[in-house]
Amino acid sequence: MSDLTIVLALLPVLIIQFGLMIFALVDLIRNPRTVGPKWLWGIIIVIGNIIGPVLYFIFGRRNY
Amino acid sequence: MNQFGVLLKKEWREHVRNYKILWLPAVFVLFGIIEPVTQYFLPQIIESAGNLPEGAVFEFPTPEPEQVLVSVMGQYQFIGLIILILAYMGAVAGERRSGTATLLYVRPLSYPAYFLSKWVMAVSAGLASVWLGFLGAAYYIWLFFGDIAAGDFLQFAASYSLWIILFLTIVLTASAALPHQGLAAAVAMALVFAAQILDSLLGVYWTASPLKLPAYAQSWLAGAPDAGDFWWSSVLAVLLTLLFIGLGIWLSKRNAAQTKV
Numbered sequence: 480m481s482d483l484t485i486v487l488a489l490l491p492v493l494i495i496q497f498g499l500m501i502f503a504l505v506d507l508i509r510n511p512r513t514v515g516p517k518w519l520w521g522i523i524i525v526i527g528n529i530i531g532p533v534l535y536f537i538f539g540r541r542n543y
Numbered sequence: 544m545n546q547f548g549v550l551l552k553k554e555w556r557e558h559v560r561n562y563k564i565l566w567l568p569a570v571f572v573l574f575g576i577i578e579p580v581t582q583y584f585l586p587q588i589i590e591s592a593g594n595l596p597e598g599a600v601f602e603f604p605t606p607e608p609e610q611v612l613v614s615v616m617g618q619y620q621f622i623g624l625i626i627l628i629l630a631y632m633g634a635v636a637g638e639r640r641s642g643t644a645t646l647l648y649v650r651p652l653s654y655p656a657y658f659l660s661k662w663v664m665a666v667s668a669g670l671a672s673v674w675l676g677f678l679g680a681a682y683y684i685w686l687f688f689g690d691i692a693a694g695d696f697l698q699f700a701a702s703y704s705l706w707i708i709l710f711l712t713i714v715l716t717a718s719a720a721l722p723h724q725g726l727a728a729a730v731a732m733a734l735v736f737a738a739q740i741l742d743s744l745l746g747v748y749w750t751a752s753p754l755k756l757p758a759y760a761q762s763w764l765a766g767a768p769d770a771g772d773f774w775w776s777s778v779l780a781v782l783l784t785l786l787f788i789g790l791g792i793w794l795s796k797r798n799a800a801q802t803k804v
Contacts, residue, residue: 485587488580488686491679495573499566506562529573536566537629 500524503532506540513539546653550660558668563630568672570626571619575676578615579683582606608688609764612696615680616703619673620757624735627669627707628714632728634661635719635795639802654796658719662788665711670704677703695764702760702773705780709753710735712784716791722801751775753783 503524507513513520520539524531558564581588586603589595606614635658638644647657677700681691717731718724742754750772759768759776767773 485584488583488683492573492576492580495569499569499573502562502565529570533566533570533626533629536562540561 496528499529499532503535507535510540512541514541515539545656547656547660550656551663554660554664558664563668567626567630567668568675571623571672571676572679574618574622575615575678575680576683578618579611579680579687582611582614583687606688608684608691609695611684611688612677612680612691612699612764613761615677616757616761619676619703623673623676624710625732627711628728628731631665631669631711631714632718632731633724634665634715635791636721636724636727637718639798640723642803644799644802648799648802654799655792658715658788658792658795662712662715662791665715666708669707669711673704673707674700691764698763698767699760702756702763702777705777706753706756706760709780709784709787712787712791716787716794719791719795719798722798751779753780756780 504521507517507520507524510517520535523539524535527534586601589601635644638647677696681696684691713735714727714731717734718727721727721730739754742752746752746755750769753776755772756776759773762768
C-alpha cells in the first residue's frame, strides 16, 4: 500500500479530530465565562487529542 | 402542543446549544474508525516506533473483518460508556443545581413527560452516535479487511443497541435519584461495572442476562447466539429498562424539592 493511500485513509480521522479541536478552541475564545482558567482549557483541548475537547464541552462550559 | 412535545423541544435545543449533538457522534465515529485503521497499520506502527533488534521479524495474522468490528465494540464498552455517562450524568441532577429545574417545577409539570423527554432525547442521540460509529467502522473494515454480511451487521448493532438503551436509562435514573451529577456518574459507573464483574465471575450459572447482550451481539457475527438465551436476555433488558424508567419518573418527582433556587 502506497503512502498516498495511507494519507487518504487517515484523512477523515484527522478532519474529525482537528475539527473537534478547532470547534472547541473557537468556543473557548468566544466564551465569556468558563469554569476554571481559560489558558488551562486551551492546553487541555490541544494536548488531550480526542478526550480534551470532550472534557471542555462537559466540564468547561457553563451549560446551564 | 402537549407537554411532552414542548419538553422534547427543550431537550433538543439544549443538545444543540451545548453542542452535544455534534461532539457525541463525532467521538463515536472517531473511535469507530481509529480501531480498524490502527489494526491495519499495526506492522508499520511497530516498525516506526523502533526499539526492535536488527532483523526481528513479526508475523501479523490479518484479523477477520468480524474480529475488528468486535474490537470496536470493545472500545465502546469502555470509553464509549464512560463518555455516555459524562454526557448524561447531569440530565436531571445538573438541572436541579443550576436552577433550570426551578423554572420547570413551579409549573404544573407532568413528571412522566419530563423524564421521558430526557429519555427519548438521550436514547436517540446515543443510538445515533453508536450506529454512525459502527457504520464508519464497517466502511473502513470493508476497505481494509473484507466485507461483513449486512444481515449480520444489523443483528449485531440492534442487539448492542438494546444494551445501550438500558445503560442510558440507568444513567438517567441515577441522575434523577441523586443530588449531584458527579455522584450520579459515580453511582451509575459503580453499579454497571460491579454488575459486569459479577456477571463475568458468576455468569456461568445463568445465560439470560442483559449484561451478556454485547457478547450475544458478537455471536451474531459468527452464526447466531443460542435463540433462547438471546431472547430471554433481550426480554430482561426491555423489562429492566421499563423498570428504571418508572423508577426515574418517580424519583424525579420525589426529589423535586432538592432544587436550588
